[in-house]
Amino acid sequence: MKQTADKFWFVTGSQHLYGPETLSQVSQQSRQIIQALAQRATLPYPLVDHGVLTTSDAIRRLFLEANADDSCAGVVVWMHTFSPAQMWIAGLSSNRKPLLHWHTQFHREIPWDRIDMDFMNLNQAAHGDREFGFMSTRMKVPRKVVVGHWQDKDSARRIGSWMHVAVGWSESQHLRLARFGDNMRNVAVTEGDKVEAGIRLGWSVEGFGVGDLAERVLKISQAEVAAQMDRYHERYVIAEGVRQDAFKMDQVRGQARIECAIRSFLEEGHFSAFTTTFEDLHGLDQLPGLAAQDLMADGYGFGAEGDWKTSGLLRVLKVMARGQATSFMEDYTYHLVPGEERVLGAHMLEVCPTIASGPPRVEVHPLSIGGKSDPARLVFDGRPGSALTVSLVDLGHRFRLVVNQVEAYAPDHPMPNLPVGRVLWRPYPSLTEAAEAWIYAGGAHHTVFTYAVSPEQIEDLATLFGLESVVIGPQSSVSQIRQQLQWGERVWGC
Numbered sequence: 001m002k003q004t005a006d007k008f009w010f011v012t013g014s015q016h017l018y019g020p021e022t023l024s025q026v027s028q029q030s031r032q033i034i035q036a037l038a039q040r041a042t043l044p045y046p047l048v049d050h051g052v053l054t055t056s057d058a059i060r061r062l063f064l065e066a067n068a069d070d071s072c073a074g075v076v077v078w079m080h081t082f083s084p085a086q087m088w089i090a091g092l093s094s095n096r097k098p099l100l101h102w103h104t105q106f107h108r109e110i111p112w113d114r115i116d117m118d119f120m121n122l123n124q125a126a127h128g129d130r131e132f133g134f135m136s137t138r139m140k141v142p143r144k145v146v147v148g149h150w151q152d153k154d155s156a157r158r159i160g161s162w163m164h165v166a167v168g169w170s171e172s173q174h175l176r177l178a179r180f181g182d183n184m185r186n187v188a189v190t191e192g193d194k195v196e197a198g199i200r201l202g203w204s205v206e207g208f209g210v211g212d213l214a215e216r217v218l219k220i221s222q223a224e225v226a227a228q229m230d231r232y233h234e235r236y237v238i239a240e241g242v243r244q245d246a247f248k249m250d251q252v253r254g255q256a257r258i259e260c261a262i263r264s265f266l267e268e269g270h271f272s273a274f275t276t277t278f279e280d281l282h283g284l285d286q287l288p289g290l291a292a293q294d295l296m297a298d299g300y301g302f303g304a305e306g307d308w309k310t311s312g313l314l315r316v317l318k319v320m321a322r323g324q325a326t327s328f329m330e331d332y333t334y335h336l337v338p339g340e341e342r343v344l345g346a347h348m349l350e351v352c353p354t355i356a357s358g359p360p361r362v363e364v365h366p367l368s369i370g371g372k373s374d375p376a377r378l379v380f381d382g383r384p385g386s387a388l389t390v391s392l393v394d395l396g397h398r399f400r401l402v403v404n405q406v407e408a409y410a411p412d413h414p415m416p417n418l419p420v421g422r423v424l425w426r427p428y429p430s431l432t433e434a435a436e437a438w439i440y441a442g443g444a445h446h447t448v449f450t451y452a453v454s455p456e457q458i459e460d461l462a463t464l465f466g467l468e469s470v471v472i473g474p475q476s477s478v479s480q481i482r483q484q485l486q487w488g489e490r491v492w493g494c
């Protein structure tokens with residue numbers, strides 16, 4: 001998943017008052033921090049030194065250059081010494097890149113027996129960064145603040161975690177999404193304002209007749225199908241009952257042919273996300289199941305029933321997760337036995353195999369909906385572990401991100417008659433409270449299910465988009481979420 005924006009700029013703030021000797025020390029120490037981070041490879045993306053800035057004009061120019069550089073995914077700033085913040089007004093006003101304010105200090109320890117005013121004046125981020133923080137707050141600059149010594153693993157981890165968000169946001173700014181067919185008829189929550197998505201999220205959501213795809217399916221060569229079948233054999237286990245059945249193997253080849261057609265369509269149009277709908281499959285013999293699953297495994301966003309919001313969100317979260325353990329999902333059915341409440345999540349077919357606990361199996365079964373031929377699909381259990389469900393809803397005048405922290409479990413019962421990828425989880429704080437809060441928040445039945453993105457990252461993403469986020473977690477109560485939603489109407493409502 002190669003990204004255009006894959007570098008971060010590191011900028012140190014100071015002023016001329018200190019004289020050249022101190023400024024050179026500031027510059028040298030900044031470089032030392034960057035080199036140390038690079039050597040230990042603690043950050044997922046390179047942090048590039050852009051020097052010590054001491055004038056309003058230099059700061060403004062730095063941000064203008066960052067804006068113009070497509071490879072710059074964000075700017076990290078640190079006030080090593082005091083940098084009077086009126087110097088930052090022009091720069092912060094111009095900035096269009098994700099901004100992280102790192103509040104650190106070069107020296108970890110106070111040298112008790114030799115501390116003097118020179119030490120105090122060199123290591124004064126404690127008040128220099130507060131001056132910068134005040135200006136950012138006064139100007140309402142959206143940003144991330146991370147506090148911690150530069151040698152602390154946790155500090156680097158949190159900067160790295162934010163870097164993933166910034167790269168996801170950058171990807172979102174030029175995300176192109178292809179829709180094959182429209183939304184499932186009469187469904188409400190999968191609808192939305194595509195123009196607002198362009199303005200707010202940067203997405204271009206483009207509709208195509210499924211005939212455009214069907215025509216391409218017919219042109220896929222035998223060699224292309226064979227190459228795709230080889231990839232299926234490498235990645236998945238073809239169930240014995242499929243391998244020994246000529247009809248079923250043909251259905252798998254049918255998915256390979258559909259996948260080749262979708263992939264070439266997406267590549268030619270520079271699309272990184274797509275939707276399908278079972279209500280509009282004219283010219284396709286099967287609903288894309290295995291095909292959609294395998295494309296998701298390669299990092300494409302996907303939404304079923306025309307759900308372009310979840311598809312685009314999946315693409316952005318897959319970039320943030322670097323392709324790991326992130327899928328399209330639907331809250332499907334419940335296990336409501338007291339004390340062992342669970343949600344069973346799945347979809348008709350389209351669950352991404354990156355969340356599988358073991359090798360996914362290719363199986364072929366009839367699909368009771370849509371009236372098409374039996375589709376090949378991947379069947380697997382989701383892995384255990386902490387995860388999130390994330391939903392993007394359109395409230396008519398704005399978008400909202402709804403998040404639920406969950407714990408996924410290995411199923412303790414086999415489900416031999418359920419031929420889909422599925423995952424079993426317990427929502428926090430409990431199924432009933434989480435579902436009540438989710439429903440009050442208007443969260444959808446379609447979500448992105450991810451083990452590789454944290455609630456903090458979703459909140460950081462919401463900050464970059466300028467969106468409300470509602471996180472339902474272990475500490476949440478229904479009452480507190482309802483109050484948050486009421487306040488949110490005031491904050492975000494108009």
Ligand code: MN
Nearest residue numbers: 304305330446
């Ligand atoms: Mn659905």
